[in-house]
Amino acid sequence: MVDKTVPLETLLAGETATVSRIAGHRHDVHRLEEFGLRGGSRIRMFRTGNPCILALGGGKVCLRCDPQLRILVERAAVTPGGLPEGVQPR
């Protein structure tokens, strides 16, 4: 099977994805998870860059990661307009 995960920063503005894995120091990962960003979370890239802005669970968050923290995501199927919620990755 082909690994379809890509780093978060490769997402383009407006693209929707599902978080597959967050790798980094366990306390940092835990903090992101408690904030609601965790494996299985559906996100939409609102503004790219570092910091970036993500649409997450009905709101938006600004996030700046250092190189030690990697967020891997799986792009949702490309659909016009992008579907942030309720999209099953193919």
Added chain:
Amino acid sequence: MPHPAPTTAEQVTTVALVGNPNTGKSTLFNALVGVRQHVGNYPGVTVERKAGRMAAGGRALEVIDLPGLYSLAPRSRDEMVACEVLLGEFKGLDRAQAVICVADASNLQRSLYLLSQVLELGLPVVLAVNMIDMAEEHGIEVDLESLRQRLPIPVVAVQANRRLGVEQLKAALSEALEAEAPARMTPFPKPFEREAAQLRGWFEAAPSNGGASFCPGIARRLLLDAGGYLEADMLARERLPDGAGEELAQARARLEQEGCRIPSVETESRYAWVQKVLDGAVRHPETYRPSFSDRVDAVLTHRLWGTLVFALVMVAVFQAVFVGAEPLMEWIEGSREYVGNWIASVVPEGALQSLLQKGVVGGVGAVIVFLPQIVILFLFLAVLEDCGYIARAAYLADRMMARVGLSGKAFIPMLSSFACAVPGIMAARVIEDERDRITTILVAPLLTCSARLPVYALLIAAFVPSWTYLGGLLNLQGLVLAGLYALGIVVAVVAALLLKRTLLRGAAPPFLLELPSYKWPSPRNVAYRVVQRVGQFLRCAGTLIFAVSILVWAALYYPQNPPSAEPLREARHTLETQRENLPPNAPQRARLDDQIAEISREITGEQQRQSILGRLGRVIEPVVRPLGWDWRIGCAVLASLPAREVVVATMGVIYNLGEDVDHDSEDDRNLLQQKMRAAVWEGSGRPIFTVPVALSILVFFALCAQCAATLAVMRQETGTWRWPAFAFGYMTLLAYAGAFVTYQVGTWIAGG
């Protein structure tokens, strides 16, 4: 000082308001208690404690608005306080007896994560689901009935901004207080529960424990306590029996072996529970619909347009702070003079009059003058914060601030510091990371505040030649002023970088900031916030600044009647007798009056020179000599310890101009400038004030920490004198070094 706790005789029940940030928690708090609220700090820490009274079902309730938090795993001071209040571990405060958990309907997942932690505390809990209207705008549907069936606690829909559902919430709360606490539910796997139960049993049975009891849930929190904050704090307070640290470490190691990774076991277990509760109860939209906030953010977070709007907003705030405050400041200045004169007319001349007029009214008044600026600044910040813009400003500023090693959240404190470092340091509370917060607090006073302007204006106008360049486009005086601003910024940046690499080094956690949905600012929220913050400023001004003002006054006043002023006094006496003997409308009278006034000024000058402060000035003269200063400048700098702008008035006194130098009045300023130009080194005819000397004073004041208010607020915000002492030390050293280099290089250029 412990907060005046309600007496048990009154039977007041304490209810804690818990919720994620931006869930409308404070709005709900205001709706619940109205004006019957008071704000203070938790004893010993600088976390704001908001509490208020309300009645529900015939009960008197004390509602505490805990700081907004995402989790009970403490990572910042705010979370630590909230966690300890809920666990009953906060020293000097009783444990909360019930909890209202506020949830954002748009983000129930995260809100229920926190709820699941709260449910383990064994307290009556009510869930208030707020902002359902906002959720509907996002196309999110919430089925409250399903939630009620699946949760063991009352669930109430509220709309805090319109005060809807408040009565239902109170009714549900009073019911929950009557009923048994909900059955404790735990989403954790069995091995974890076993270890938690064992641990609590071990705590209570430990011989060194002395029979103290522990709240249910405390063992779980200690096991999961990722950063070790709670454990460290409880061990430091000897709240845990001997050997608890080892016991905890062993329990955690056993759990790891059984596959319960700490801390991820918590998120896994809790989110699994949340998923079960929310499954089918919340429906997310099928397609993405941009919300109002998304459309606004398309502009306001845009790299070009957003930055442009950001710059405009900042310019507008600054215009308002500097221009808008002007008439009010003049009015306060006027009242200060009026009160001073009134005191002079009521209290007989002597030490008491001088103390009241110059020590109390003069000293504290010098700080109160900045109140209009501070109120306007707080007002703008409260409006921007309440409508949601501040978070966008932090996003836009983050790229820039990250280069200095800080985050976007440090931007507002820094910006505020250009008006006054006191509100800037207070605004640093929003920075969760303690190292970032301390760094921000330590460098904020380097930015040019408005109290430096009178000093700059006086010295630049007097000693910097008004040469123009590029056909009048640039003026040397303006360039020097801009240079002083730039100096403050550059030194602040370097200091922040150095501090973050040395004293306050540490791995930066990922920067996470929620961008709340935009909304119209609520006048009620804004008003409460402004009143609370201004109150804090005044309390600060009323205590330490008061004390320092009196100290400096006394040093400048005593000892009275030095013998060296005796000949002057005799001369004045002679002149006065001469005047007595003249007929009432003799033409010589006016000339005599002038002479008497001149001699009186000289007496005051001599008095000040012989005062404790004046003598100190002479003692430190060898130290300030390399800066090109004579003892009089050194003395004025010492006297300006409580507030830098005082240096103008003190120089006026020391250079025999009389005490009431009005630095706003053109004539007085010119007179002082003339006097200063005429001042010469004692024993030689060399003028004291040359361009290098003026520049060295300017650089000194750009970098020094001559402001009691700033140091006092630093003490208040860091909880220790260590940081203000450090700030004073490093800034004074910097100022000295800067002034030294300026003078030496300046003299070398001028001489060579």
